[in-house]
Amino acid sequence: MTVETQTPEIALDEQLGLVISNETTVKVLIYLVERAGSPKEIADGLNLKTPNVSHHVKKLLRMNLIELVEEKVVRSAIQHIYRAVVRPIMSDEEWEKLDIAEQQRYSVWIVQLILIDLAKSFSANLFDARTNNHLSRTPMVVDEQGVDEVASIQKRALEETIQAEANSAERMVESGERGINLIAVMMCFELPEPSAGLARVDPESTPDSL
Secondary structure (H helix, E strand, C coil): CCCCCCCCCCCHHHHHHHHCCCHHHHHHHHHHHHCCECHHHHHHHHCCCHHHHHHHHHHHHHCCCEEEEEEEEECCEEEEEEEECCCCCCCHHHHHCCCHHHHHHHHHHHHHHHHHHHHHHHHCCCCCCCCCCCCECCCCCCCHHHHHHHHHHHHHHHHHHHHHHHHHHHHHHHHCCCCCCCCCCCCCCCCCCCCCCECECCCCCCCCEC
8 A cells, every 4th residue: 555644844954964963864764765664674674673763764754855655564563664755857947847945855855865875885985995086076266157167067077977877888788797886976056155175185186275
């Protein structure tokens, strides 16, 4: 039986802090991104106590990061099955139809997924395992045209990244090589004031500081 629930939304400016405020919360969300499960199944999978997991499930449910997808009877008890909310990829036209609150909700979700990916990579000691990895942060001051130019550069980079994945798939079919799980992240967003701190951390260049 599939069910729908209505939960009060948590303020968008609180969500990022809440999702990373507790290691168990992150672990539970990662579990539900990868598969659906009940609090007991999650607890068994993560070697945690069910009441503790239930607390974090309720927390994620309040943030609308997970949803109740099924209720089933197990040994005369009702078992609630949850999964992470997966939002679809949107076209530019679909994005423009959203109001600012809806756009921010979607953006917060993407950032949360990035944080989950980072947590998994660091936990497995993989983030800096390769010498050709890339990590950069580039504060800028640009005019309106500059914003368009940077956004266009990143859009082209996305298209080339997707093509690189397709090329890899073709090569792996022929070679039988095992695929490498890779995540590529790009962001471009406005700040209310100039940023400070480390500007770039790139293995192929000397770090710059502001």
